[in-house]
Amino acid sequence: MPADLDQSSAPASKTKFWNDPDKRAILFQIIIVVLVVGTIGHFVSNALTNLETRGITTGFGFLSQSSGFDILLTLIPYDATYTFGHTFVVGLLNTLLVGFLGVVLATILGFIMGVARLSNNWLISKLAMCYIETFRNIPLLLQIFFWYVAVLGPLPGPRQSIEIGSAFLNNRGLYTPAPVFESGFWFVVVAFFAAIALCWYLVRWNHRRQDLTGQQFPIFWSSVGILIAVPLVVYFFAGSPMSWDYPELKGFNFKGGNVIIPELTALLLALTIYTAAFIAEIVRSGIEAVNKGQTEASHALGISNAKTLRLIVIPQALRVIIPPLTSQYLNLIKNSSLATAIGYPDLVAVFMGTTLNQTGQAIEIIFMTMAVYLTISLLVSAFMNWYNKIMALAER
Amino acid sequence: MIVNDNKIPDMPPPASTVGAVGWLRKNLFSSWANSILTVVVGYIVISNLIPLIDWVFLTSDWLGDSREDCTSGGACWVFITVRLEQFIYGFYPESEYWRINTIFVMLAGLIAALIFEGTPKKGWLGAFTLLIFPIIAFYLLYGGAFDLEVVETHKWGGLSLTLVLACVGIVASLPFGVLLALGRRSNMPIVRSLSTAFIEIWRGVPLISVLFMASVMLPLFVSGETSMDKLLRALIGITMFQSAYMAEVIRGGLQAIPKGQYEAAMALGLNYWKSMGLIILPQALKLMIPGIVNTFIALFKDTSLVLIIGLFDLLAIVQAALSDPKWLGYSVEGYVFVAFVFWIFCFSMSRYSQALERKLHTGHGAR
Numbered sequence: 143m144p145a146d147l148d149q150s151s152a153p154a155s156k157t158k159f160w161n162d163p164d165k166r167a168i169l170f171q172i173i174i175v176v177l178v179v180g181t182i183g184h185f186v187s188n189a190l191t192n193l194e195t196r197g198i199t200t201g202f203g204f205l206s207q208s209s210g211f212d213i214l215l216t217l218i219p220y221d222a223t224y225t226f227g228h229t230f231v232v233g234l235l236n237t238l239l240v241g242f243l244g245v246v247l248a249t250i251l252g253f254i255m256g257v258a259r260l261s262n263n264w265l266i267s268k269l270a271m272c273y274i275e276t277f278r279n280i281p282l283l284l285q286i287f288f289w290y291v292a293v294l295g296p297l298p299g300p301r302q303s304i305e306i307g308s309a310f311l312n313n314r315g316l317y318t319p320a321p322v323f324e325s326g327f328w329f330v331v332v333a334f335f336a337a338i339a340l341c342w343y344l345v346r347w348n349h350r351r352q353d354l355t356g357q358q359f360p361i362f363w364s365s366v367g368i369l370i371a372v373p374l375v376v377y378f379f380a381g382s383p384m385s386w387d388y389p390e391l392k393g394f395n396f397k398g399g400n401v402i403i404p405e406l407t408a409l410l411l412a413l414t415i416y417t418a419a420f421i422a423e424i425v426r427s428g429i430e431a432v433n434k435g436q437t438e439a440s441h442a443l444g445i446s447n448a449k450t451l452r453l454i455v456i457p458q459a460l461r462v463i464i465p466p467l468t469s470q471y472l473n474l475i476k477n478s479s480l481a482t483a484i485g486y487p488d489l490v491a492v493f494m495g496t497t498l499n500q501t502g503q504a505i506e507i508i509f510m511t512m513a514v515y516l517t518i519s520l521l522v523s524a525f526m527n528w529y530n531k532i533m534a535l536a537e538r
Numbered sequence: 539m540i541v542n543d544n545k546i547p548d549m550p551p552p553a554s555t556v557g558a559v560g561w562l563r564k565n566l567f568s569s570w571a572n573s574i575l576t577v578v579v580g581y582i583v584i585s586n587l588i589p590l591i592d593w594v595f596l597t598s599d600w601l602g603d604s605r606e607d608c609t610s611g612g613a614c615w616v617f618i619t620v621r622l623e624q625f626i627y628g629f630y631p632e633s634e635y636w637r638i639n640t641i642f643v644m645l646a647g648l649i650a651a652l653i654f655e656g657t658p659k660k661g662w663l664g665a666f667t668l669l670i671f672p673i674i675a676f677y678l679l680y681g682g683a684f685d686l687e688v689v690e691t692h693k694w695g696g697l698s699l700t701l702v703l704a705c706v707g708i709v710a711s712l713p714f715g716v717l718l719a720l721g722r723r724s725n726m727p728i729v730r731s732l733s734t735a736f737i738e739i740w741r742g743v744p745l746i747s748v749l750f751m752a753s754v755m756l757p758l759f760v761s762g763e764t765s766m767d768k769l770l771r772a773l774i775g776i777t778m779f780q781s782a783y784m785a786e787v788i789r790g791g792l793q794a795i796p797k798g799q800y801e802a803a804m805a806l807g808l809n810y811w812k813s814m815g816l817i818i819l820p821q822a823l824k825l826m827i828p829g830i831v832n833t834f835i836a837l838f839k840d841t842s843l844v845l846i847i848g849l850f851d852l853l854a855i856v857q858a859a860l861s862d863p864k865w866l867g868y869s870v871e872g873y874v875f876v877a878f879v880f881w882i883f884c885f886s887m888s889r890y891s892q893a894l895e896r897k898l899h900t901g902h903g904a905r
Contacts, residue, residue: 266576281842
């Protein structure tokens with residue numbers, strides 16, 4: 143180790159202090175600290191004088207000023223009279239929304255493609271390979287533009303919307319009916335949680351029974367049935383306490399219902415497809431890393447193909463998959479900042495873009511934005527390290 | 539006693555396991571489920587592939603000089619061919635194109651020589667590529683010496699700017715990456731924590747915020763009236779960002795060197811820098827090449843982000859051309875062209891790095 147290089151122990155009395163590695167290390171570190179502090183101090187003093195000459199105020203007072211601009215997509219109530227502090231929160235929530243959806247979708251697509259890459263069907267495996275090699279070698283920004291400009295751009299205007307059932311697709315977004323919950327709906331929610339509890343109990347009962355008798359119960363399908371049936375029955379007994387709010391064409395645009403704006407669709411499509419190509423490769427190499435003897439032993443025990451994959455191969459592969467998967471999740475969240483290029487109102491777009499332009503307080507805003515991404519990164523990697531520790535092989 | 543000396547000729551293998559039929563049975567129709575899957579997916583692929591090929595090649599237009607020449611209904615590659623020079627050279631003056639071409643040829647020659655197995659004195663050639671060639675390339679591109687006309691950086695653009703950003707980013711981040719990686723593995727607590735903090739902070743934030751920082755905050759940090767060049771600011775941002783990633787690649791290479799090498803260097807009485815420079819890094823750098831190529835691929839794709847701070851790289855210049863009123867409505871052609879260029883570069887580099895990994899992977903481990 144290089145660490146040991148400086149630790150030769152010589153009699154302290156005879157060596158000059160520049161020949162003593164320990165003292166030299168201290169001197170070296172003092173120099174480094176002086177250099178770093180000096181550089182930062184130089185930058186700060188420059189920044190202060192520059193800010194003063196340009197007449198830019200400093201501090202976080204701007205966060206309580208009224209913002210004066212609207213945002214296309216907000217998860218909490220917001221309009222132009224709200225403060226820049228609210229703008230920050232709205233942007234953060236939009237970033238988290240696209241990050242969360244992207245992570246879920248990319249994981250699903252990535253696992254499907256990774257398994258397809260290993261299919262013994264030549265056509266499926268080659269198709270998956272083409273998908274992986276095409277999409278991970280094209281810049282993400284280009285893919286975002288492609289979906290936004292070339293695919294979603296030419297959609298017709300609101301008056302010529304494409305009708306899909308009671309949903310409408312046009313260049314302003316996808317308008318779907320929105321559920322409206324009435325007073326009795328909480329019965330259904332309670333019923334749903336009761337169904338979850340019932341399933342949990344069923345799983346435990348099944349385990350016990352299997353331990354005792356060796357017989358298995360079709361646990362998956364019965365759980366699905368309970369989860370659907372129980373809330374549904376309660377829903378009808380409570381008198382159908384839910385109605386739909388249908389989107390309607392009023393004037394030049396649709397009113398009511400839910401809308402998924404094309405910026406979100408394009409960003410999600412691009413992020414999912416791009417990241418899933420990387421995840422597919424990770425999944426493939428993870429599954430390939432599981433020794434073939436494991437599969438053969440499982441088959442020799444008479445375990446079916448699907449169960450071998452689910453019970454033997456995937457749990458072992460997950461150990462190899464999880465660390466690189468974490469960095470892909472982090473990449474996806476960081477890459478979601480490219481939203482600003484097509485105007486999806488994420489943190490970078492509304493805060494580092496619009497707010498910075500309006501207030502000019504570059505230093506505070508950029509530090510806040512970077513701190514958010516840094517915190518998300520640290521939280522996700524902490525969570526993944528914890529999960530990895532649970533999944534890791536218990537060495538004996 | 540009857541002995542039959544004549545060997546009975548071998549029977550041919552069953553027709554269903556060899557040749558085209560056998561291959562089909564094994565790979566496409568091994569079971570009922572597989573057969574159905576093959577037929578359904580095959581139908582979907584073919585029904586999409588035929589119109590695609592038709593659009594790209596058969597009914598497309600390649601020659602001409604305005605959109606009126608696009609008559610056959612397929613892709614209008616005229617849009618690309620008319621503006622190809624701009625896409626490659628940006629706004630560089632036409633009379634000076636030879637300078638960029640010279641750099642392209644030199645770069646291609648150097649890379650070919652470095653990849654080729656039998657090149658003698660590879661170390662010196664690599665040092666030349668990393669140290670001397672960037673200086674030559676700078677004076678050729680920017681001018682200002684040897685009677686070359688100065689070409690301001692705001693005229694640079696297109697594919698050549700993309701290559702400048704990626705190459706400068708990777709070459710400039712190498713020394714910083716080495717220092718940061720050594721710092722992170724050092725036993726001096728302050729050096730170690732400073733290096734770790736630097737690496738983790740840059741790896742934790744998106745490149746966009748780094749570019750914003752470089753373009754908005756950097757001018758505040760330098761004193762007084764000196765206005766920094768936009769390209770230079772972007773390059774500083776990219777280099778800082780990239781050196782954090784480079785440091786992690788180099789750290790991985792350093793960790794792969796067995797402990798005995800460090801101990802042997804110490805036993806020979808070499809000091810820290812000599813043991814690093816003469817024993818450890820030469821061995822580690824070889825192992826790092828695949829990782830460095832992979833970060834280069836990532837950086838090459840990420841250079842397209844400079845469009846957000848107003849530089850005209852390949853994607854940005856095509857994006858700008860799309861909004862030209864004379865060529866409205868050809869966005870698909872434009873994006874397909876850019877995607878193709880990026881794909882060629884990234885795909886060939888990733889294949890090279892995979893081949894290198896296989897070559898360096900000598901025997902130990904699973905496969």
